[in-house]
Amino acid sequence: MARIVMKFGGTSVADLDRIRTVAGRVKREVEAGNQVAVVVSAMAGATNQLVRWCQDLSPLHDAREYDTVVATGEQVTIGLLAIALQAVGVEARSWQGWQVPILTDSAHGKARVEGIDGSELVRRMEAGQVPVVAGFQGVEPERNRVTTLGRGGSDLSAVALAAALKADRCDIYTDVDGIYTTDPRIVPRARKLERVSYEEMLELASVGAKVLQTRSVELAMKQRVRVQVLSSFEDKPGSLVVDEDEIVEQPLVSGIAYSRDDAKVTLRRVPDRPGVAARVFDALAGANVNVDMIVQNVGADGTTDMTFTVGKADLARAQDVLGRVREELGYEALLADPEVAKISVVGIGMRSHAGVATTMFRALAEKGINIQVISTSEIKVSVLVGAEYTELAVRALHTAYGLDGPAG
Ligand code: ADP
Ligand code: ASP
Numbered sequence: 001m002a003r004i005v006m007k008f009g010g011t012s013v014a015d016l017d018r019i020r021t022v023a024g025r026v027k028r029e030v031e032a033g034n035q036v037a038v039v040v041s042a043m044a045g046a047t048n049q050l051v052r053w054c055q056d057l058s059p060l061h062d063a064r065e066y067d068t069v070v071a072t073g074e075q076v077t078i079g080l081l082a083i084a085l086q087a088v089g090v091e092a093r094s095w096q097g098w099q100v101p102i103l104t105d106s107a108h109g110k111a112r113v114e115g116i117d118g119s120e121l122v123r124r125m126e127a128g129q130v131p132v133v134a135g136f137q138g139v140e141p142e143r144n145r146v147t148t149l150g151r152g153g154s155d156l157s158a159v160a161l162a163a164a165l166k167a168d169r170c171d172i173y174t175d176v177d178g179i180y181t182t183d184p185r186i187v188p189r190a191r192k193l194e195r196v197s198y199e200e201m202l203e204l205a206s207v208g209a210k211v212l213q214t215r216s217v218e219l220a221m222k223q224r225v226r227v228q229v230l231s232s233f234e235d236k237p238g239s240l241v242v243d244e245d246e247i248v249e250q251p252l253v254s255g256i257a258y259s260r261d262d263a264k265v266t267l268r269r270v271p272d273r274p275g276v277a278a279r280v281f282d283a284l285a286g287a288n289v290n291v292d293m294i295v296q297n298v299g300a301d302g303t304t305d306m307t308f309t310v311g312k313a314d315l316a317r318a319q320d321v322l323g324r325v326r327e328e329l330g331y332e333a334l335l336a337d338p339e340v341a342k343i344s345v346v347g348i349g350m351r352s353h354a355g356v357a358t359t360m361f362r363a364l365a366e367k368g369i370n371i372q373v374i375s376t377s378e379i380k381v382s383v384l385v386g387a388e389y390t391e392l393a394v395r396a397l398h399t400a401y402g403l404d405g406p407a408g
């Protein structure tokens with residue numbers, strides 16, 4: 001007997017037929033003698049619609065009310081899945097975040113999980129009941145209000161629940177059958193990875209591979225939760241996220257990711273003197289705008305150009321706050337370009353091998369793709385390119401690093 005957390009994403013619960021299929025899968029695990037807790041997302045597209053409604057009413061809406069609205073998607077699916085389970089003879093009960101409770105901090109829209117009291121769920125599971133828990137949501141105890149964990153946050157709900165319940169496994173069911181060398185929807189020759197290390201998965205997720213949400217991988221790594229990604233439509237083995245030393249063969253590059261969620265900002269002709277960069281990034285941090293890649297050119301006439309990326313969702317705020325310090329900083333112009341993509345290659349093998357970046361730059365040059373910004377970390381190289389080159393760049397790099405699987 002094992003204790004398992006099964007998480008189903010939006011496409012897996014997109015309609016009633018799929019919810020019935022999910023109920024069937026859960027039933028099988030229960031009949032195999034396992035204790036099961038389920039976490040579900042909202043139906044595919046539902047959260048996007050809820051977010052749009054908030055934005056259309058007011059672009060700078062109250063974050064607490066945003067959470068009130070967007071958390072509702074998951075309330076629908078937990079109830080429906082509980083009904084579907086009961087209909088096939090599985091004892092089940094739905095749980096919203098506050099009912100468990102899943103306690104978070106009060107950073108609405110991107111709250112952090114601070115603790116889960118799993119005792120009642122465990123009692124129910126031991127008595128043969130299946131708790132169906134709403135992903136993506138929690139409650140902050142200070143004002144007793146509903147919070148959400150950031151987009152894709154149901155993965156985090158599942159991992160956090162698995163840790164709290166001391167589950168043997170956390171199975172993430174989705175619309176692909178595992179973690180691939182890159183997004184299989186862009187590169188049909190992407191290969192499925194049987195195992196991927198926490199470190200690599202964390203880096204891949206943080207640069208855009210949305211198959212697992214970044215914080216969920218971070219938590220799994222910290223709490224040593226065994227995460228498996230597998231298909232909710234097909235019966236086949238998925239991919240395991242494991243410790244580095246469980247991976248026998250470590251290729252130089254294990255994956256390629258892309259993100260179109262960033263925008264490029266350039267400050268033209270900033271005075272080239274100490275303290276200017278500190279002032280720019282201070283102002284952005286003060287407005288809660290995260291900065292990712294940064295480049296600064298060598299100054300010529302006492303001024304320099306400074307380029308960096310921010311999340312697209314934060315671009316308006318970044319422009320606003322930098323506009324307000326323009327006189328103080330004395331830069332000539334602010335240029336904003338949202339039509340960019342960040343392409344990253346990730347691999348633990350990079351720690352001990354040089355030349356990874358060169359291969360990347362050469363492969364992109366051969367396709368005539370101009371690199372706008374570069375950034376690196378111990379196991380990653382990222383470049384910023386024009387958004388129109390996203391697919392071309394990902395495919396070219398996938399081939400250049402020898403990751404292509406058999407055609408077809
Ligand atoms: P869910 O709704 O189940 O949470 P997501 O859409 O959040 O599903 O994540 C699954 C998607 O992640 C896949 O459909 C795929 O397009 C994308 N993806 C991006 N990179 C990868 C990768 N390296 N391996 C597998 N899927 C990836
Ligand atoms: N429904 C939420 C979203 O779309 C959470 C999730 O699916 O993981 O972001």
Ligand code: MG
Pocket residue numbers: 009152155210211212213
């Ligand atoms: Mg997801």
